[in-house]
């Protein structure tokens with residue numbers, strides 16, 4: 001889903017550079033306004049989806065995302081450092097820059113990025129396809145908990161971040177993601193019928209991100225059980241995990 005950002009919303013979507021010092025501290029207010037607006041927009045989307053699916057009362061998606069939580073909803077600011085494997089100092093250059101294939105842990109993700117790099121796994125072509133950074137818009141992903149809560153009626157997108165040219169990225173890439181997550185203790189069932197609380201699923205999946213080969217050799221949890229049958233991709237796999 002691509003979401004149009006109204007012009008009066010904080011102008012952070014088109015930024016292609018942030019430093020961790022002055023840029024960040026001068027942006028705290030902007031980020032808090034952004035979080036509040038993205039949360040409102042996310043709740044509106046949840047409400048429309050609940051109505052479309054005929055959900056009522058406590059089974060509506062909004063009921064699992066009450067404010068104040070507690071919840072693990074969060075804002076992430078990601079930097080993918082530039083690198084060039086063929087450069088003279090290639091040994092010192094960052095390697096394996098990107099984000100490995102995954103589905104998002106929570107309910108909805110509001111993703112802003114002005115630079116290329118995001119790919120999704122097309123269920124139609126069975127290939128990784130680049131998503132053109134949509135100027136003035138956010139990309140919105142359905143995450144695992146919303147997919148499971150909806151009993152599979154809503155699908156999560158398997159996605160990853162890769163350098164545009166395989167070994168080279170000419171500039172740092174930045175993205176901002178607002179992750180709306182269910183209230184702690186909220187329960188859903190995965191595709192095997194196993195019950196999880198939202199926070200247990202979050203913690204388990206972050207363990208998988210850190211150590212996929214030990215905890216999730218088949219990539220089932222990484223991909224929110226979206227790739228049970230169709231893990232055959234054109235273009236091969238890349239193992240990438242480095243952001244800063």
Ligand SMILES: O=C(O)CCC(=O)C(=O)O
Pocket residue numbers: 076078099104111113118159160161174175177
């Ligand atoms: O940086 C991006 O464009 C995507 C980041 C992402 O998929 C994530 O943090 O879950």
Ligand SMILES: [Fe+2]
Pocket residue numbers: 102103104159
């Ligand atoms: Fe993601």
